[in-house]
Amino acid sequence: MVRDGALDRRAVVAALLQDRGDTLVVTGLGSPSYDVHALGDRPGNYYLWGAMGSAALVGLGVAQARPDARVLVITGDGEQLMGLGGLATIAVAAPANLTIAVIDNGHFGETGMQVSHTGFGIALDRVAAACGFAVASVATDMAGIAAIRMGLSAPGPKLHVIKVRAENLQRSLPPRDAVFIKNRFRRHLGLATA
Amino acid sequence: MRTMTVTALSPPTPELAWPDRLHALLRGAGVTQASYVPDAGHARLIELLRADPAVTATVLTTEEEGVAIATGAWLGGARSVILMQSSGVGNCINALSSPVIARVPLLMLVTMRGEWAEFNPWQVPMGQATEAALVAIGVRVFRADTPDELLATVSAALVEAFDSDQQIAILISQKMLGTKTW
Numbered sequence: 616m617v618r619d620g621a622l623d624r625r626a627v628v629a630a631l632l633q634d635r636g637d638t639l640v641v642t643g644l645g646s647p648s649y650d651v652h653a654l655g656d657r658p659g660n661y662y663l664w665g666a667m668g669s670a671a672l673v674g675l676g677v678a679q680a681r682p683d684a685r686v687l688v689i690t691g692d693g694e695q696l697m698g699l700g701g702l703a704t705i706a707v708a709a710p711a712n713l714t715i716a717v718i719d720n721g722h723f724g725e726t727g728m729q730v731s732h733t734g735f736g737i738a739l740d741r742v743a744a745a746c747g748f749a750v751a752s753v754a755t756d757m758a759g760i761a762a763i764r765m766g767l768s769a770p771g772p773k774l775h776v777i778k779v780r781a782e783n784l785q786r787s788l789p790p791r792d793a794v795f796i797k798n799r800f801r802r803h804l805g806l807a808t809a
Numbered sequence: 810m811r812t813m814t815v816t817a818l819s820p821p822t823p824e825l826a827w828p829d830r831l832h833a834l835l836r837g838a839g840v841t842q843a844s845y846v847p848d849a850g851h852a853r854l855i856e857l858l859r860a861d862p863a864v865t866a867t868v869l870t871t872e873e874e875g876v877a878i879a880t881g882a883w884l885g886g887a888r889s890v891i892l893m894q895s896s897g898v899g900n901c902i903n904a905l906s907s908p909v910i911a912r913v914p915l916l917m918l919v920t921m922r923g924e925w926a927e928f929n930p931w932q933v934p935m936g937q938a939t940e941a942a943l944v945a946i947g948v949r950v951f952r953a954d955t956p957d958e959l960l961a962t963v964s965a966a967l968v969e970a971f972d973s974d975q976q977i978a979i980l981i982s983q984k985m986l987g988t989k990t991w
Binding site (some may be wrong): 639641661663665666667668669670671672673674675676677678679680681684698700701703704708793794796797800801804806809 | 842867869870871873879881882883884885887889903904910973974
């Protein structure tokens with residue numbers, strides 16, 4: 616059984632966010648947060664450091680609040696697996712402006728690289744497709760990543776599984792002050808902060 | 810995939826009047842998002858929220874999803890409310906880390922089970938643990954035993970949540986909701 620993919624996760628996330636414009640980004644805890652932060656800290660990023668399983672639903676809340684914004688959730692396979700039911704919730708809510716990119720290395724990277732359910736064969740794109748996502752795909756090469764980026768503005772909800780190598784790269788740590796990140800994100804959107 | 814049709818609203822009876830008043834109160838305070846796992850005690854309010862074109866109502870598979878949605882809503886500039894039964898509070902605990910540590914406004918309306926004339930023993934442990942669990946994770950808890958008390962408490966909580974960045978749960982007593990018919 617192939618438990619991880621061939622792609623470099625940092626190169627994948629860099630390609631996804633190339634020319635991101637005003638895309639709002641929510642990241643799941645662990646490596647996806649480091650991958651996004653490694654490209655440079657941005658006020659339109661909201662990094663989760665906990666609440667595992669929440670990233671896609673935080674993205675749903677943003678997408679519902681800002682129907683004209685493009686919202687991209689970048690998370691890991693383990694994080695998304697903890698919110699598996701949330702894929703049903705997102706499919707029913709049907710936010711056209713939400714994309715979920717699952718950076719899938721088939722492992723729980725933060726805790727010692729134990730094999731995850733996707734490593735044992737669970738296909739999150741097929742779960743999303745069964746739920747009724749407008750788009751559900753799996754990407755195994757950089758041409759696939761370019762296609763995902765080109766389709767970010769197409770009607771969703773969309774879920775893309777991206778198969779990357781199982782490796783722990785040097786961490787690029789986002790700020791852990793959640794109040795700061797929250798207020799910076801809101802200010803970026805022209806919203807008041809308490 | 811939004812294929813479900815909204816059923817026509819039944820006219821409010823005197824017993825149902827408080828959910829109608831609650832709906833008006835939430836809307837008056839600028840709440841435009843609601844998420845829920847259904848409970849019989851919330852049935853009328855869910856019906857009203859789903860029928861309201863100005864409200865985005867989201868059905869959840871588990872209550873913790875609502876905590877995440879409320880966080881995202883606030884990040885995007887919207888006000889969200891979560892409706893659940895006391896059994897669902899237990900599902901939310903780790904997810905509540907997020908609004909607590911980020912000081913994201915949170916308003917949970919919790920219908921209580923397992924505290925008054927409860928027929929189902931399986932409801933009792935979580936019902937009895939609800940308040941303690943919420944307090945332990947850092948959510949402030951208010952109780953309402955009558956419709957008037959509920960309306961006044963929600964009115965105050967809306968200000969504290971959305972103007973003072975507080976995380977608040979309001980427990981609606983089983984005594985007020987009435988016993989379930991078996």
